[in-house]
Amino acid sequence: MELLKCVDLCKNYGSKKVLKNVNLTIPKGKIIGLLGKNGTGKTTLIKLINDLLTATSGQVLINGQKVGVGSKSVISYLPERTYLDKGMTIEKVIKYFEGFYDNFDPEKARKLLEDLGLSTDLKITKMSKGMQEKLQLVLVMSRKAELYILDEPLGGVDPATRDYILDTILTNFAEGASVIISTHLISDIERILDEVIFINDGEIVLQSATDELRVKENGSIDEIFRRMFKC
DSSP states (O other): OOSEEEEEEEEEETTEEEEEEEEEEEOSSOEEEEEOOTTSSHHHHHHHHTTSSOOSEEEEEETTEESSGGGGGTEEEEOSSOOSOTTSBHHHHHHHHHHHOTTBOHHHHHHHHHHTTOOTTOBGGGSOHHHHHHHHHHHHHTBOOSEEEEESTTTTOOHHHHHHHHHHHHHHSOTTOEEEEEESOHHHHGGGOSEEEEEETTEEEEEEEHHHHHHHHTSOHHHHHHHHHTO
């Protein structure tokens, strides 16, 4: 059974069609790039998978079941925008996650934060944007989920922080789980991807294993994407 399946998924805002008959399947144990330019429907698709939006038509299935309360424990989600209360200390945020998510490992989170040299007594408001990005990623990756969905985890951070984020993703997702990474920064992320999904104008235009695609099209994933969409 597929971990995630989208069937004829559509989302309209009034007369504007944001997603158009999206069909895709995500197996277990893969790191998958959801790749597309800004405004092509990536975040809308992610919000539908997380049951944060209601589809106009079609459905999303997680382990064969429609998304809902049950899928919340399966998915660990990193949204595009910062959501943490900046008046809280790191320790208070850890306590909040521990109380809210049964599959959150507070000791793993504290160990990752220790590796970063971050004191849990530190208030979030005193942290740089890059450090806040790292904190959010640590919290998400410290859950023992089946599906991790990361929306633009590299946006607005420096190259060194991007490397840390990618390495943290690679070494900390639960065994047998899958990771979906939504980004338009393809060259920064393609080294860790097993599969790619290209989305353009609300439609899935390609889904492929990365190695097969590189051989077939004789180029990097970034080059192939640029050729297809003339970036």
